[in-house]
Amino acid sequence: MRLIVIAKECLPGRVKTRLTPMLSPHEAALLASVSLEQTLRTVRAVEVDERVLLLDGDPGGLDTSGFRVAAQAGGRLDERIAAAFDDRFSPVLLIGMDTPQVTRGMLQAVVDDDVSDAWFGPATDGGFWALGLRSARGDLVRGVPMSQSDTGDAQLRRLRRAGLQTRLLPVLTDVDRIEDAVSVAAAAAGTPFAAAVGSLGVSTRSRTAALAGSARR
Template sequence: MNAAREDGVVHGQIIVIAKEPLPGRVKTRLVPPLTPEEAAGLARAALEDTLRTVARVPAAGRVLALDGAPGPWLPPGFTVVAQRGGGLDERLAAAFEDTHRLRPAPTVLIGMDTPQVTAALLADALGLLGGHDAVFGPASDGGFWLLGLRDPDPALLVGVPMSTPSTGETLSRRLKEAGMSVATLQSLTDVDTMADAVEVAALVPGSRYAAALAGLGVPR
């Protein structure tokens, strides 16, 4: 069963949670071998690719939950909300809560570290919320790259240890223990290391991200 559509638009919305791509604030695990400026440039390219992919999804709403200030990399059509909360678990929960307050609709959330994501995959995730309470996208490092919730509940996220090899497993278990029906998407690689960066760039050779990596002298 698919989410309701009107004039080709999916009755659902997408959140991108991101940091402003400033040196020293993003992709710090890539420093070294990259400089803070190079890491920020790579993060900006990943964010631009992600936002432009989201812009192509026929969703009813698009939200950027941002830590920082928007820049010229932000395409039109996004509502910007400020991140709030302490740890990442709280900020994810708040992004769902604030977005749902603006538009009570099924909601899919992704980050800025999977520039290989496609509009078709995101549209599928929204569609799955028509017949499931949640959609879960596992990441290859044990985390998750996507979470979709038909009715967001902060309690599902707050307290989940983030950035650990068991983060995804813990969150998935919480969803199921809450009695939710969960659809699982394919696993994707989050960019955390230079090896990840090279692997992901190879999947999207025509992207801003791949061009930015190649511009640093890293083979595609």
């Protein structure tokens, strides 16, 4: 199996913009970088034929050992994801960089599954954090509306309408908003991501913002 991590270069003002202004652009980029690095470490521990970092940008000082680094295709997000399934290397599992709480066990269970035709990891925001196909086909992704509350449902329908026996993976939270960072840090206690959230005082900032919001209502 090929295991792909699709990611963006962690530059201030370019990643995790919904964490600002509560965090500075630099702090938001730092959290994104820690999330990506932790995801790569987890994937590095999974027994697969090939690991690929599908990157929008430059790896810079990122530790990419154990990965083949490839540039993302152009176009909308659905087209960039679909391109990862177009070269017919099979099976393939693609995950994002925003779920540092993912575990080796979750991913190894997919690798060891010799029954399912597809694997799908729903996200709490209505999207998805993982998509896998035993027989890679980009057309099963291309055209699915991305970054919407029904993106996950649309993608899952696409798989099922193709007659694929689809295994559902655990529901995970993407780190997009400040509350997500707090929730994911709690789920990934003892990890570098949780430590980064703690060092930035994210939980305190989140509570302060919540109290301020309540006072305004």
